[in-house]
Amino acid sequence: MSRPASNVGSGGLGNRPRSPGPAAFAGLGPHNEGPETPSRVGPGIAPGRMEESTPDFLFERKIQKFFDMAEAYCYAHMNFPSTAGDALLHPLIKDRLMKAATQESAHQLASTRHTRYLLMTKVVLMWIIRHIWTEIPPFEGFDLEADRRISNYKRQIYQTTPPLLRHHFLSRIAQDVQRIRAHPDFLSYFQRLVCSQATKLWAIVHPLMHYPTLPFDWEDLKSLIYTAYCISGEMWATPFEWRFDFTPVGTPYDPSMVNKDPYIKGTREELARRNLVVKLGITPAVYMRDSADGFARTAQLTSHQVLVKDA
Template sequence: MSYYFGNTAMPSGFSPVLDQAQSQLNSARMSHAQIQQELQSLIQYRAMTPMSVVEGQQRDGEMSQLRVRLRQMEDEMNGLRDTIVRQQATIRNQSVAISNPRQYYPAPNATPTGCGDNPPQDRTVVQSMGPTMRSTHQTVYNHPSSVNPFGSPADRSSNNTGNPPSAHGGGQRAPGTGMQQPENNMALVPVSAVTSTATTINEQFACVFGMVEKFSWSHVNFPSSHGDNQLNRHIKERFLQAAAPTQAFPLMTSPATRYLLVAKVINAWIQDKVLRADSFRGFNANIDSMIDDAKNQVYQSTPAQVKFQLFNKIAAQMRELRQNAQFMRFVGKLAQDRGNELWQQIVLPLMHNKTSRDWDDMASLMEEAHRLAIMMYSTTDQYRFEMPEGSTLFKKNAMMVTSKQTMPNGMSTDQLEARGARVKLGISPRVVVKTSTPTGLINEKTVVPAKVLVDMAFR
């Protein structure tokens, strides 16, 4: 069983009450920002849309309800802030007491030995030259992760002591290596573990897209004018391409939507770099040549019988790769290298203070993305990705609303489509599979709907 967010060790300076209060405060902030956005959209719609007296009164009532909810949430956040301040004061007092004990105790062993309280978990592990990735079931050793000042695992090999490193660095830490509290408290939001038990490619697609959204939710920093001004042109262009020019800035500067825009950019990167027929180039030159030859013969006008034979040829080569005992080691190294590439190109400038957990979650995401690529090209099916553009009409059969967006009055997807709701941002693509047969029959269907953020101005 493979867990996505497996580092459950409590950072130094935390208590369960403080952790829970901080988590509730972060969630309340996100909800407060989202309600503010809904209220702003409703005010704009009310001011610019001609409507009857009855409808105008109805909209005024909705705005009044939203203002009441905002005041209630502000009171709740103030209470949580008071709780956090009290807990922090308690922790400071306890730290002083611990640092000045009344009697001497034997010094603890500085060598990390793992958490005895945490039972070993069954993880899929691939032995590679860098951080350990997963492929065959082994017991995970609870040694801490090691990161360089950038949070990236690039220099981990120099820290290798011969013990299998943990895929999720938990357990005790040597003095001086304590985890830093991130500036962005969103990183402390507890995220439910994503269990990699996908048995079908449909489940694996949903798993990977879900992990991307959870990664962004947990690790992306809050908007900051100073910080965003420091972003390089390459990253800014990615965000401008991910959303309409008029929407990119509001999405990036709102705490409720910033992480969704980042998730879309990461999804596009994985689609472009990992989910390809030639994703595993470099392991076997002959197989690379055969896959390229088959891939280059696939056109939109290629007959279905021929497509079946070509994709069957690619699947046969993929099966041959998987039979090689060294292939999964190669995949582990490939996932590490691509994780570093994604980290440097997109993730690094958009995160809080770097911790080992950041890379652990990235490593799990890269592992599952490469597992998905292997599954995709081990069959004769052909996959197409369709990302909804902004202002596209919402279609319930092809789209689903992100779980973080609350619909007014519990509005269903049927009602959204009937009332002409439009997409504000496509987050993950719709996945369409086209199945060919030796006789030429073609079956096309949606296996994973697109995940979208709905524009609430339609109400």
């Protein structure tokens, strides 16, 4: 698919991003130097040939590597502050920036190269989590009968559903996702899906690119969406629940968080003693819940990455 026209319009802008709340499992109930530029070669992950086993340390690294990839994309293509350019943004895009930060801090964060790309990273991740990682059915339209079954299983999962029954429904969803990904026609569908979703996200990120980075801005975005869908397929091909928590602004800093502010130095323990609070939650903490043996056990796979300020 060719690069979208510059005036791709506001398609997709009406879908407001929303980060999951602390109890909402997905879909179911440093930087003085910039990050590396995204690879032009594309991710070495085949959409239909990923592990079906329990996500482990390697999967944890895949998620963190994807967060790094999103940050690198925003650093390479969206880290060009322009007060005049931002003033002309569509109100819905301005609204996304304020929802990613706060009404008071969004302009400040977007106005400097030290923090603009981090704010843009959160905007991109909020959209991907909402529209790719927590979307049910995850590959809607490829197999309508499987879509119907998956939607039915999802409707039967509540916060009060017993763990074993919850695991049963999640296992059925995983089986359908595995069958879809193994289908010989899945790859062509997958490529169309990636282009379709990349076009929707392009309508949001392109107006925030005040200086062109042709042709890599579009190609790198497709690579980012491709990788996001590969991870989504692996998530839903296992009988686990997923939660993505962004740290709210004003939360006291604690040593479990990763500080990305280039001007605030110190170890995590030293920072925790300085009465700091979160100025921006950049990437979410990712949690995985397993109910296989009748007990719901939750594991944290990634840490919150944040900007901090004095309380």
